[in-house]
Amino acid sequence: MAEARPERADAARNRRAILRATEELLARHRPDQISMEQIAAAAGVGKGTVFHRFGSRMGLMVELMRERAYALEDAVTTGPPPLGPGAPPEERLMAFLDAIVDVVGRNKGLLAALGHAATAAPRPAREQGEHRDEAGGEHPLHRFWHGHISALITARRPDLDGELLAHILLGSIQSEPVLRLLERGETSRLAASLRAVAAGVLAAPASGDPPGTSA
Amino acid sequence: MAEARPERADAARNRRAILRATEELLARHRPDQISMEQIAAAAGVGKGTVFHRFGSRMGLMVELMRERAYALEDAVTTGPPPLGPGAPPEERLMAFLDAIVDVVGRNKGLLAALGHAATAAPRPAREQGEHRDEAGGEHPLHRFWHGHISALITARRPDLDGELLAHILLGSIQSEPVLRLLERGETSRLAASLRAVAAGVLAAPASGDPPGTSA
DNA sequence: CATCCAACTTGACCTACGGTCCACTTTATC
DNA sequence: GATAAAGTGGACCGTAGGTCAAGTTGGATG
Structure with missing residues (x-):
């Protein structure tokens, strides 16, 4: 469970950027109007990155x-x-x-x-072992x-x-x-x-x- | 409000078929697993017909x-x-x-x-004048x-x-x-x-x- | 019964989106 | 500075809701 290599600096930065961007968009638009691509764009990353981090x-x-x-x-x-x-x-x-x-x-x-x-x-896909889905x-x-x-x-x-x-x-x-x-x-x-x-x-x-x- | 030409016979038949097919599918599968195309197929009509009737x-x-x-x-x-x-x-x-x-x-x-x-x-589209959407x-x-x-x-x-x-x-x-x-x-x-x-x-x-x- | 037109039907097509893939870049370690 | 693991980006895929133009049909009319 101990994570020796927790997260790379750029990854952490991007994760926060994505979260922030999502908040921002969520505050301004109806949720079903927000596509993952928009989020990625708003965060300044590629769509793949978003899915890589959050599945x-x-x-x-x-x-x-x-x-x-x-x-x-x-x-x-x-x-x-x-x-x-x-x-x-x-x-x-x-x-x-x-x-x-x-x-x-x-x-x-x-x-x-x-x-x-x-x-x-x-399909829940791979994901890091952190997601417990019932x-x-x-x-x-x-x-x-x-x-x-x-x-x-x-x-x-x-x-x-x-x-x-x-x-x-x-x-x-x-x-x-x-x-x-x-x-x-x-x-x-x-x-x-x-x-x-x-x-x-x-x-x-x-x-x-x-x-x-x-x- | 009186509708002089209420509905053609074949249209009525199709509408009922679509409704029936939807019920049927809804009873057997999770709703988000049912596509409009499936419904159309199950009802024995084209997809266009489904959208024409229900918007x-x-x-x-x-x-x-x-x-x-x-x-x-x-x-x-x-x-x-x-x-x-x-x-x-x-x-x-x-x-x-x-x-x-x-x-x-x-x-x-x-x-x-x-x-x-x-x-x-x-977009709510055209629809017959029967839909009151708030x-x-x-x-x-x-x-x-x-x-x-x-x-x-x-x-x-x-x-x-x-x-x-x-x-x-x-x-x-x-x-x-x-x-x-x-x-x-x-x-x-x-x-x-x-x-x-x-x-x-x-x-x-x-x-x-x-x-x-x-x- | 023949004619005609509006209602109806159809399925190919368009667009958008969630998700995948993999070649390429960056970070951190030694 | 070399190296390998971690991370990145964006082209790509399958699917599904919705549209449309061309063809078909019901039924009212004379």
Whole structure:
């Protein structure tokens, strides 16, 4: 796992240039309007270089997203409450939802691109041994987010289907209409409603039909 | 709006053949694996015919979805309670959510295709004057679903952001992980959790932070 | 039933994009 | 400065959505 020859100077420079260029383009154009060739051109490198470094469109987007969400992941696992460990589950959940909305809000274009990119990826190709791709195809960020939300819900309400509820909560942020809302800057509006949903779920009176009723 | 020359017999036959073929393919393959050419071949027509009738991949998918969801729309607007008018908002909402899960569950592939298709559509082209496309690009079905949910939530809880909550509720059903769940047949599991969310929202104790706290 | 025209059909064709390949250049090491 | 591993670029490939001009056909009309 230790990498003796981590990366050549020019390679590092190019990688950053590509990432930067992607950010730039993502900020100015609809994600499905941005071709890999454009990105390469904007970064001042050849298309081959982009694919060499990131493997595929999806790889690029995931890498970019990972970079952006790293701080959040860190804050959650090792940071201070309420985001980090220590606070009660509800508080952590609320804080985490706020944080996610924030991240997503500042990365709408990227999120959309991630969604589109999922379309592609015919063959994962070689890639350095760093890419862990699961069966589904969901990107790593989602995995962490989902795991965290799921755990928090289950901690507070073991009787609920935390796993699914986490997907529901997360899925709602990814939908196009919501993304468009974020685009218009109504971040806090989203955060407020998401909190309302989460609060409602955690406070739910255990009503409804009992699980197991269905196939 | 009255169409004197509605459609020629052969055209109607072909349209149905195309729709049928699409259903068939959608049932057997991943949506992004199905090309328009395949559809045309399966329907026994030329590719040009498909585009002539539906304008684009998106157009085809929307048409198919509209056909499928028509019954639901009808049941909601003119049918008996609890889906139709007459029952209290909560009951109608629950019934509607169940119904939507059902429709979505029986049309996962189509939903996914709709999502992918959104990628395309560079120029809406001519099209018969029947397509109303809004600024965003969301398909008509969503409009109706969203409007209904939104109205029901607002009816019961005018203090909440029904419009956004409806998007959240709907968005959650569209996300890939949830779609995959449906694929595995866990329809009722989804329905149960969705009900829980909706119930939680409607019963919410108006807590949380007052709107306007953020920016 | 013959005529006619607009609607319809078709498949070759165009364009664009994701991804691959490999000959060539650069970096870092000794 | 020689060398080999790492990196680079851009021509190239296959595929798929969408277009179009030329030909075909349904059906209304007299």
